[in-house]
Amino acid sequence: MENENIIEGRNAVIEAIKNEKTIEQLFIANGQKEGSINVILAMAKEKKITVKYVDRKKLDQMSQTKSHQGVIAETTPYKYYEVEDILEYAKSKNEDPFIIVLDEIEDPHNFGSIIRTAEVCGVHGVIIPKRRNVGVTAVVYKSSAGAVEHMRIAKVNNINAAIDKLKENNIWIYGAEMEGKDYCFDANLTGAAALVIGSEGHGMGKLTKEKCDVLVKIPMVGKITSLNASVAGGIIMYEILKQRIKRG
Numbered sequence: 606m607e608n609e610n611i612i613e614g615r616n617a618v619i620e621a622i623k624n625e626k627t628i629e630q631l632f633i634a635n636g637q638k639e640g641s642i643n644v645i646l647a648m649a650k651e652k653k654i655t656v657k658y659v660d661r662k663k664l665d666q667m668s669q670t671k672s673h674q675g676v677i678a679e680t681t682p683y684k685y686y687e688v689e690d691i692l693e694y695a696k697s698k699n700e701d702p703f704i705i706v707l708d709e710i711e712d713p714h715n716f717g718s719i720i721r722t723a724e725v726c727g728v729h730g731v732i733i734p735k736r737r738n739v740g741v742t743a744v745v746y747k748s749s750a751g752a753v754e755h756m757r758i759a760k761v762n763n764i765n766a767a768i769d770k771l772k773e774n775n776i777w778i779y780g781a782e783m784e785g786k787d788y789c790f791d792a793n794l795t796g797a798a799a800l801v802i803g804s805e806g807h808g809m810g811k812l813t814k815e816k817c818d819v820l821v822k823i824p825m826v827g828k829i830t831s832l833n834a835s836v837a838g839g840i841i842m843y844e845i846l847k848q849r850i851k852r853g
Contacts, residue, residue: 620751630655634675683741691730709804717748718835730757780817
């Protein structure tokens, strides 16, 4: 079971401190005093965060990413949002909601990459199920390059009930699906939109797929017949962003 209470890596820790993440203590490898470690130490001093210097082996044992870069922050758990918070955030920005719904993404690197792309594409929030989906762990933090700190993530009991709630708010549901009817660039993706991305292994669940208003696919001409979930999601997210920009 991955620990959701640690953040690893220099950039991820800097983003967490910048964004007022509640950090209980920082663990820094003995002898680390150069470059961005100095930035972290200065920020920790300003925010009165406890710093513990430990042997690098201790960090290796604590690490989940195996790439801690000499710094690990122990935090209070990520505070998840509600679906309503995501809708309110879009409303506060006077923008049509742009939401990502993940159906059982189990790879933390994929989840982190999706959050990173979602943040730069202007997504207002990400919805994940409580069961059979990775939560906001240290690996997710690191893979997102700190984007987790800028993204509203809601954990729900039932993905399909959450989709129904989005539909009640006049949000069009698009599913990323290899056997979709339309290519993503041919579909009208403007307006209030939620993009559903299925799991790495078996894609979207049958009922979830049926709840989608439109299934969109990505053109592929190579010998490999499928894309990594985060790459597929990223291509369609950029298409939604492109259409929004063109619409003005």
